[in-house]
Every structure is written in C-alpha cells, then in structure tokens.
Amino acid sequence: EDLYWLIYFFISPCYNKLKGGGEMKHFCFTIDDNIRFLKEITEKNYKSIFEHPYLAMCKRLHEEFGLKIQLNLFYRMEGFDLSQMSSAYYSEWEQNSGWLKMSFHSDFENVKPYEFSGYDEVYRDCNKVNTQIIRFASPAALAKTTTIHYCLTTEEGLKALTDQKV
Numbered sequence: 001e002d003l004y005w006l007i008y009f010f011i012s013p014c015y016n017k018l019k020g021g022g023e024m025k026h027f028c029f030t031i032d033d034n035i036r037f038l039k040e041i042t043e044k045n046y047k048s049i050f051e052h053p054y055l056a057m058c059k060r061l062h063e064e065f066g067l068k069i070q071l072n073l074f075y076r077m078e079g080f081d082l083s084q085m086s087s088a089y090y091s092e093w094e095q096n097s098g099w100l101k102m103s104f105h106s107d108f109e110n111v112k113p114y115e116f117s118g119y120d121e122v123y124r125d126c127n128k129v130n131t132q133i134i135r136f137a138s139p140a141a142l143a144k145t146t147t148i149h150y151c152l153t154t155e156e157g158l159k160a161l162t163d164q165k166v
Helices: 002-019 036-044 053-065 090-095 119-137 155-163
Strands: 029-034 069-074 100-106
Touching: 029 036, 029 100, 036 053, 053 069, 053 100, 069 119, 090 119, 100 119, 119 155
Parallel strands: 029 069, 069 100
Antiparallel strands: none
C-alpha cells in the first residue's frame, strides 16, 4: 500500500494536468528487480494474477490513471526460476498486455552483472527470460524495451540486446 501512495503522488499531478486539457508527455513506467511475485503466484495458485497484492496495485494504478507498466524480471532467485512459473494465467497476461508488459532485467540479483560481459552471456540471459515470458504470458506481454540491471553493459552486450529485439 505504501508503494501505491508513492506512485500515486508521482503520477497524480500528471494525470490532473491531462484531465484539465493540459499537455502531458508520455513516459515509460518500469519497475525493476521482479521475480518474487511470480513465485508467490505460482505457489499460492491464485484464480487471477490480480489476487496478488503487487499486481492488484498495478491494476489499480492502471484503472485510476491509465498507467502502463513494464516489469523487468530476473530469471531466477533462491528456490525458483521463471521456468517454474505457471502458464495457467497465460490468457490473463495476454488480455492485459496492452498496459502490463514484462522484460529482461538480469539472470539474478547481483551487483553490476553485465559490466564486463560479452555478447554470448547477455544474449543467453536475455533469451532465457524472454522465452519464459512468451511461454507463461504470451508474446504480447513481452516488452520491446528493457532496463538492464544497474544500467551497465558492454558494447557487445548492447549488440546482444539489439539482436534479441530489445
């Protein structure tokens, strides 16, 4: 709930300006370091992805402000990786893909993971995440942009992301 209010105070002035006929520039609202909520959805076997508080908050922000959200994902964390994510929610992800997207962030949470990485490592890690997003959520849910963990990679890493259509 605290995160909701933090985002609300950031977005509310932009939304009010737009409602009043003012111009509002477009922006990309991304949230980094995501995987835990996917583990919890799989473990708790929700009827809807929006029963999870994190995604319920995202949906609420979308419904109130038209916010489009991109969740940047890790491939793995202790005790879980994206290959274990249930595909039971595929149609729900697909139906909401107009405002809710997911993208590659990193293999796992570590400091500056791609600072010295070559093409092969970045390509492999990005491909692993993208393949799983498509499997459990649909091609429509895969974002065309990303924020690589710590915003740091090599020229070879950038080429790998480009070759992954990011």
